[in-house]
Amino acid sequence: MEQHILRVENLSKKFNDFLAVNSLNFSVIKNEIFGFLGPNGAGKTTTINMLTGLARPTSGSIFINDKDYTANIKKAQEIIGIVPDESNLYEEMDGLENLCFCASLYGIKKAERIHRAKKLLQQFNLTTAGNKPYKSYSKGMKRKLTLAAGIIHEPGILFLDEPTTGIDVASARQIRALIKSLNEAGTTIFMTTHYIEEAERLCHRIAFIVNGQIIKIGKIDELMEDAQKDKIIQFSFDGIVQLNQFENNFNHQFSHCKLTYIQDSVFQIHSAIPLDLMPLISFFDSHGLKVTEARIIKPSLEEVFVKITGIERDVMKKEKEGRKK
Amino acid sequence: MKTAIAFWNILLKDMRNYYLKPPNISWGIIFPFAWMLMFFLKSQTTVDVRGVLPGVMAMSILFGTTSMLAVTITFERRSRSFDRLLLSPVSLTWLMLAKTLGAIIFGIINAFVPVLIALFFIPVSHINWVILILSVIFIAITSTFLGLFIAVSVSEVFEAQTFSNFFRFPMVFLCGLFIPIGQLPIFLRPFSYIIPLTYGADLLKTAINQNGHIALGISLLVLLCLSILLFMISKRNIKKRWIY
Ligand SMILES: Nc1ncnc2c1ncn2[C@@H]1O[C@H](COP(=O)(O)OP(=O)(O)OP(=O)(O)O)[C@@H](O)[C@H]1O
Ligand SMILES: [Mg+2]
Numbered sequence: 001m002e003q004h005i006l007r008v009e010n011l012s013k014k015f016n017d018f019l020a021v022n023s024l025n026f027s028v029i030k031n032e033i034f035g036f037l038g039p040n041g042a043g044k045t046t047t048i049n050m051l052t053g054l055a056r057p058t059s060g061s062i063f064i065n066d067k068d069y070t071a072n073i074k075k076a077q078e079i080i081g082i083v084p085d086e087s088n089l090y091e092e093m094d095g096l097e098n099l100c101f102c103a104s105l106y107g108i109k110k111a112e113r114i115h116r117a118k119k120l121l122q123q124f125n126l127t128t129a130g131n132k133p134y135k136s137y138s139k140g141m142k143r144k145l146t147l148a149a150g151i152i153h154e155p156g157i158l159f160l161d162e163p164t165t166g167i168d169v170a171s172a173r174q175i176r177a178l179i180k181s182l183n184e185a186g187t188t189i190f191m192t193t194h195y196i197e198e199a200e201r202l203c204h205r206i207a208f209i210v211n212g213q214i215i216k217i218g219k220i221d222e223l224m225e226d227a228q229k230d231k232i233i234q235f236s237f238d239g240i241v242q243l244n245q246f247e248n249n250f251n252h253q254f255s256h257c258k259l260t261y262i263q264d265s266v267f268q269i270h271s272a273i274p275l276d277l278m279p280l281i282s283f284f285d286s287h288g289l290k291v292t293e294a295r296i297i298k299p300s301l302e303e304v305f306v307k308i309t310g311i312e313r314d315v316m317k318k319e320k321e322g323r324k325k
Numbered sequence: 326m327k328t329a330i331a332f333w334n335i336l337l338k339d340m341r342n343y344y345l346k347p348p349n350i351s352w353g354i355i356f357p358f359a360w361m362l363m364f365f366l367k368s369q370t371t372v373d374v375r376g377v378l379p380g381v382m383a384m385s386i387l388f389g390t391t392s393m394l395a396v397t398i399t400f401e402r403r404s405r406s407f408d409r410l411l412l413s414p415v416s417l418t419w420l421m422l423a424k425t426l427g428a429i430i431f432g433i434i435n436a437f438v439p440v441l442i443a444l445f446f447i448p449v450s451h452i453n454w455v456i457l458i459l460s461v462i463f464i465a466i467t468s469t470f471l472g473l474f475i476a477v478s479v480s481e482v483f484e485a486q487t488f489s490n491f492f493r494f495p496m497v498f499l500c501g502l503f504i505p506i507g508q509l510p511i512f513l514r515p516f517s518y519i520i521p522l523t524y525g526a527d528l529l530k531t532a533i534n535q536n537g538h539i540a541l542g543i544s545l546l547v548l549l550c551l552s553i554l555l556f557m558i559s560k561r562n563i564k565k566r567w568i569y
Binding site for chain 2: 052053054055056074075077078080082084086087088089090091092093101102104105106107108109149
């Protein structure tokens with residue numbers, strides 16, 4: 001049977017009159033990577049803060065291993081690991097000292113601290129950086145060390161807040177690989193992200209969170225199921241083709257289809273029932289439009305997200321770029 | 326046992342990282358040292374040196390501990406590393422005791438810098454060492470918790486320094502060290518009796534010159550009560566402001 005390591009019931013957080021997190025219900029199953037996917041200000045960090053003890057829920061309950069810790073998360077902190085969205089290690093201490101200090105906060109004895117710290121530095125490719133001060137680290141190295149610091153006490157559940165935001169592509173890939181291998185070694189992970197592909201690649205289950213509310217929750221293929229019902233064909237044309245050249249006739253003739261503009265000369269046709277290619281091509285032909293490409297589009301998680309949340313893909317993209325600055 | 330390991334390592338880290346930080350050196354050591362030198366050079370007789378020693382000691386402790394807290398608490402809060410402590414399994418009370426003990430020890434060390442120098446000028450035999458050490462410890466504790474109260478009430482390190490001075494300078498003038506309380510304007514006198522430094526200074530006067538006005542037990546009791554009060558308020562503030 002599935003063991004729920006974390007369960008949340010009707011969790012809400014109000015800042016004065018502003019409802020930042022609105023009645024969340026979800027659970028995290030042992031050994032999975034559970035993802036919170038949502039745009040800026042969705043309430044992801046606020047949720048993590050409540051789950052880890054930096055913020056007090058306005059209402060609702062938090063269960064860890066089926067025990068209610070809502071009023072006293074401190075008691076559960078021994079089995080929780082946290083990697084915040086911004087590094088919070090000590091600038092003037094080196095990598096090894098930072099890790100050893102973090103381990104000491106959990107009451108780990110000196111010999112064991114050093115042993116674990118060295119092992120982690122090696123695993124994270126930071127051995128040479130281990131005796132350099134933290135402030136001399138690159139952003140990617142900082143993130144890696146922060147991750148190492150979050151797991152040095154071998155927590156049962158690890159909270160990662162936007163683990164790859166603000167670092168370059170290569171470092172992000174390394175971090176993702178580390179997250180994956182940690183999970184394979186048995187660590188349950190709760191992570192937030194606003195990178196759709198990251199959620200798709202890493203997470204076993206995903207919750208879409210928008211304006212403090214979970215809109216949809218499920219395994220990737222469950223989330224895709226809805227969207228897969230839609231058949232999509234994308235047509236590209238020779239030369240500049242505008243929608244209004246044929247839109248009315250098209251809607252008249254193919255009333256079961258929905259026509260969407262992607263860019264000049266590229267359009268998508270969505271349909272709930274299987275599409276036949278020939279009538280479409282002859283329709284375009286009769287309107288003097290030369291089809292250069294027609295391909296079936298498999299819906300991506302991005303499309304599912306856009307469809308379910310109503311958030312334009314551009315919004316999420318812009319956020320990514322905005323964050324990098 | 327686990328708490329003890331955490332406690333010791335927090336303390337050790339603060340001592341290693343912050344004892345020699347610029348604000349601690351300038352406010353905690355150089356500033357009182359300069360005052361002391363000024364007074365010592367002005368005093369022509371050994372009686373004078375003995376007269377200003379309690380004041381200089383009290384100031385060293387006060388400035389040393391409050392500056393230290395501005396760094397260990399406000400600075401760490403600013404750089405978010407304080408969150409790491411709040412997220413550890415160590416209880417808030419133990420955490421705050423660990424964070425403050427470093428400052429208390431720093432204050433005690435600071436207090437004995439002027440004593441060591443004064444020993445060149447004055448005979449030791451007059452000093453009641455038991456009371457002296459006891460009062461230094463009590464003043465250090467109270468000043469540290471005052472610093473803690475200030476440090477958790479602000480969000481920037483410079484604010485902590487400014488806010489500290491708002492307390493520190495009036496206290497120095499109201500505590501009766503440089504201007505006897507009896508010579509202060511009447512309306513200021515009640516303030517003298519609510520500030521911890523008055524009691525600390527009086528203890529030091531008793532220890533060094535045997536001329537304190539307040540009974541030993543009362544001074545110690547007042548300092549103890551003020552310490553507990555400041556600690557409780559600070560703890561409440563952290564809970565309210567930092568775990569939001
Ligand atoms: N301490 C606070 N006081 C008032 N409002 C807050 C506070 N913390 C967060 N909020 C608000 O709550 C909402 C959710 O914020 P939160 O930081 O949880 O979002 P997020 O999903 O983590 O976003 P991001 O992707 O930017 O990290 C935001 O509108 C934010 O302005
Ligand atoms: Mg966030």
